[in-house]
Amino acid sequence: MTLLLTALAVPAAALPSLAGPATAHTTALNAAVDVARESAALDALGGFGPTPFTPLEDSLRSLPLVTGSDHAGLLAQLDAANRAGAAQLQGLQGSGAALAQEVQQVLTPLSPTDRAAAAAGRAISIRPNVFLGALDDLLARDGAPPSNPTPPQPPQIHDALAAALNGAAPPSSTAAKSGHTGKLLLAGLVAALVLLALAAAAWLLRRRPPRPQPVMPASTLSAPSASMHGVLEASRRLTAGTVGEDINRAVVREMLGLVPGRAGALLVKTATGFGVTHETQPGLLAPTGFTRGLVADAVRTGNVRSGSTAGDASFVRGDLQVAVAPLVAQGDVIALMVVVRDPGAVFAAGEQQMLGSLAPVAAAALQSAARTRAAVDASLVDPLTGVGNRRGLDAHLPTVLASTAGRATGFVMVDLDHFKSVNDTHGHPAGDSLLRGVCAVIRETIRPADAVYRYGGEEFCLVLPGTAAPEAEQIADRVRVAIATTPFDIGTSEPLSITASLGVAVSDGTDPQTLVARADAALYEAKRAGRDRVCVA
Numbered sequence: 001m002t003l004l005l006t007a008l009a010v011p012a013a014a015l016p017s018l019a020g021p022a023t024a025h026t027t028a029l030n031a032a033v034d035v036a037r038e039s040a041a042l043d044a045l046g047g048f049g050p051t052p053f054t055p056l057e058d059s060l061r062s063l064p065l066v067t068g069s070d071h072a073g074l075l076a077q078l079d080a081a082n083r084a085g086a087a088q089l090q091g092l093q094g095s096g097a098a099l100a101q102e103v104q105q106v107l108t109p110l111s112p113t114d115r116a117a118a119a120a121g122r123a124i125s126i127r128p129n130v131f132l133g134a135l136d137d138l139l140a141r142d143g144a145p146p147s148n149p150t151p152p153q154p155p156q157i158h159d160a161l162a163a164a165l166n167g168a169a170p171p172s173s174t175a176a177k178s179g180h181t182g183k184l185l186l187a188g189l190v191a192a193l194v195l196l197a198l199a200a201a202a203w204l205l206r207r208r209p210p211r212p213q214p215v216m217p218a219s220t221l222s223a224p225s226a227s228m229h230g231v232l233e234a235s236r237r238l239t240a241g242t243v244g245e246d247i248n249r250a251v252v253r254e255m256l257g258l259v260p261g262r263a264g265a266l267l268v269k270t271a272t273g274f275g276v277t278h279e280t281q282p283g284l285l286a287p288t289g290f291t292r293g294l295v296a297d298a299v300r301t302g303n304v305r306s307g308s309t310a311g312d313a314s315f316v317r318g319d320l321q322v323a324v325a326p327l328v329a330q331g332d333v334i335a336l337m338v339v340v341r342d343p344g345a346v347f348a349a350g351e352q353q354m355l356g357s358l359a360p361v362a363a364a365a366l367q368s369a370a371r372t373r374a375a376v377d378a379s380l381v382d383p384l385t386g387v388g389n390r391r392g393l394d395a396h397l398p399t400v401l402a403s404t405a406g407r408a409t410g411f412v413m414v415d416l417d418h419f420k421s422v423n424d425t426h427g428h429p430a431g432d433s434l435l436r437g438v439c440a441v442i443r444e445t446i447r448p449a450d451a452v453y454r455y456g457g458e459e460f461c462l463v464l465p466g467t468a469a470p471e472a473e474q475i476a477d478r479v480r481v482a483i484a485t486t487p488f489d490i491g492t493s494e495p496l497s498i499t500a501s502l503g504v505a506v507s508d509g510t511d512p513q514t515l516v517a518r519a520d521a522a523l524y525e526a527k528r529a530g531r532d533r534v535c536v537a
Contacts, residue, residue, distance in 0.1 A: 024095040025142050031088035032138040035106050038081035039131045040065035044074050046121035047114075048128045049348075075119055082109040092143050100145035102133040113346055125349040230258050231354055235361040247369040248278040251337065251362045256280070258358060259323065259351045261339040267295070268335045268366070274299075277335075283316060284340055290314050298324040299333045304356045306347040319343045325355035327363035335366055384432055385439040388453040393461060396451065397512040400465050406508060410464030410472030411515050413503040413523040414442070414479065417531040419458035422496065430490040434498065437488040445482045446475060461519070469506040469536060476502045476534045484532060499532035506537075 042048055044066055066077050089107035092099055105126060114124035137143050234254040238247075252264045263281035267274040267290065274290045290296065293312035298305045306323040309315040315322065320340055327335040337355060341347070380392035388396065401409055416438060423431040435458065442452050442460060451463045462479070464472050480502055487495030503523030507515040518537040526535040 024092065024097055027088055027091040027095070028138045028142040031085060031092065031103070031107060031143065032135055034081050034085040034088055035131060035134055035138065037065045038078060038085060038106070039128070039135075041074055041078035041081060042118055042124065042131075045071070045078065045118045047118035047124045049123035078110075078115075078118065085109070097143055098145070099143045100134070100137040100141075102130050103137050103143045106131050106134040117346065117348075122346075123348045123350070125346075127348075127350050231357045231361075234258055234358055238361055238365040247365055251335075251365065252278050252280060255325075255337045255339060255355070255358060255362070258354045259339050259347070261323075261341045263340040265338040265340075266335060267338065269333065274336065281340075284320070285338070286314055286316050288313075294322055294324045295336060295338075298326045298336060302326050302328055302333060304352045304359075306352055315340075321345050321347065323347045323352060323355060325352075325359045327359050327366065329363045329367055334363060337362065382454040385436050385454050387439055387443070387460075388451065390453070390455055393453040393455065393463070394512075396453075397463060397515070398510070400463055401507065401510045401512060401515070404465050405510055407466050408468040408472075408506050408508050409515070410462075410467035410469070410475070411505050411507070411519045412462040412464065412472065412476045412479070413455070413516075413519045414460040414462065414476075415501050415523055415527070416458040416483075417499045417501055419498070422490075422498070426490060426492055426496075430492060430496075433490040434488050434496060437486070437490070438483055438498070438500075441482050441486050442479055445479050450475070461516075467506070469504070472504050472506055473534060473536050476504050480532065480534055501526040501531045502534045504534060504536045 066074060068074070085107040086109050089104065092103070092107075110118070110124065110126075114126065117124045137145060140146075234257060238250060238254055248266050248268070252266050256264045263279065263284055265279035265285055266277050267285075268277045274295070276285055276287060279285065293314045294305045294307060294309075295314045304323060304325045306321070308318075309320045309322050310318045312318070312322075320343060322341070323339045325337040326333045327337065337359065339347070339355070380388055380395060382389040382392075397411075416434075419431065419434075422434055435454075439452065439454070439460065442462070446452060446462060446464075449465055453461050453463070455461045462475070464475060467475070480500055483498065483500045487497055490496050501523060503519045503521065503526055505515055505518035505522060507518075509515075522535045522537040526533050529535065
């Protein structure tokens with residue numbers, strides 16, 4: 001950017017006439033002026049969005065790069081700068097110079113989508129910092145990328161532009177047009193002095209230490225800074241977010257806070273594909289179509305994808321604009337964030353970049369929530385038998401009673417008779433095998449809707465939702481018979497037989513403690529009555 005001072009002060013058409021045939025250097029200077037004119041036209045049309053990117057953007061507005069404010073006239077000047085830039089790009093490429101990516105991007109004519117966005121006053125996909133980098137490359141290195149990449153310093157650029165406005169003047173048009181030999185020689189000398197001044201200015205500005213960046217309040221942050229601030233804030237909230245089902249809702253909420261849309265959704269990978277775990281507007285996605293289109297492309301590439309839903313089986317409507325961001329963990333896409341917009345509302349490159357920045361944080365939040373759920377689930381399961389434990393019962397029983405309020409809920413306590421003698425005679429590993437075998441028999445005997453828990457030691461309990469006393473007693477006796485008639489292989493020379501005592505209680509209320517106490521009292525009544533029997537409270 002250090003050469004922008006003089007380049008903008010000298011009309012592009014004047015340099016070739018002063019210096020003779022075009023060189024790579026003069027072509028780069030001309031290209032820089034065309035880029036500046038294109039930037040000014042885009043800025044005037046609203047193609048950079050409502051928020052200024054740097055002081056450079058404010059300075060461009062005061063330079064004589066575009067004329068008038070008529071919409072059609074600005075579009076015509078934008079198109080002219082595009083055409084001129086494309087011609088300069090061909091000249092630079094013909095010189096064999098290695099061009100920076102930013103230079104090639106901004107000198108290539110705008111895509112029809114970006115041109116339409118600029119005409120409608122919307123931000124184009126190429127952000128202002130790309131134009132800024134291209135100007136720096138063109139003016140300082142004839143379009144080549146820097147060997148030691150450092151971002152252009154907006155304060156220095158601002159100062160250079162201010163100096164250009166205050167002191168620079170174009171060469172005399174009379175001298176430029178005169179055919180007199182002396183005037184041509186003078187013009188050539190002026191051109192040489194200009195080029196020498198450019199080189200000296202570049203050397204001086206590059207040696208000058210960068211000016212400290214001012215600290216800006218949040219309300220005046222530039223667009224990329226504000227975007228990064230938003231991503232960081234969203235990351236902080238997700239990292240400290242809730243566990244369980246709410247994490248899906250939180251991811252969609254933060255996503256739409258960064259990249260607005262008419263709707264958003266989160267797709268999470270399952271054993272059979274991807275399923276919708278949360279959506280703000282049901283009916284936009286077609287769950288059977290996630291194997292093709294933008295969703296499948298995002299899964300395949302691991303990159304953010306955006307575009308129209310025309311012909312995309314993943315979406316019900318074919319006239320919407322969609323962005324899909326994959327959430328990757330350990331090299332695998334575990335989920336996808338989806339933002340849906342109205343027709344024509346295309347996603348800018350900066351918005352896609354924000355989705356890409358949010359994706360790893362969202363993936364980590366989903367994984368953290370899954371690990372927490374797994375840890376919670378594991379804490380509710382008995383590791384020896386694989387059924388629920390006492391904590392699992394305490395968590396499950398109140399829910400069952402609340403959901404079946406007004407209807408009977410059966411509860412059965414099961415205690416193995418003389419289990420201590422098994423451990424004393426055959427050892428604890430044999431006792432463990434017996435407990436696993438008894439648990440398997442119980443699970444095969446009860447109904448699918450019933451649940452079994454290990455209450456502690458050799459005690460089990462059964463929760464029988466929607467079950468009145470007579471049926472609860474029948475189920476309990478069926479379990480008793482199954483245990484008594486099953487030979488259990490515990491690793492000894494002969495299978496072992498064992499009996500159980502069972503206590504049954506039924507409740508149509510919501511007090512789990514009372515229900516458990518009543519069943520426990522019935523169990524001890526069965527023990528006192530001789531064991532291997534069922535007693536009902």
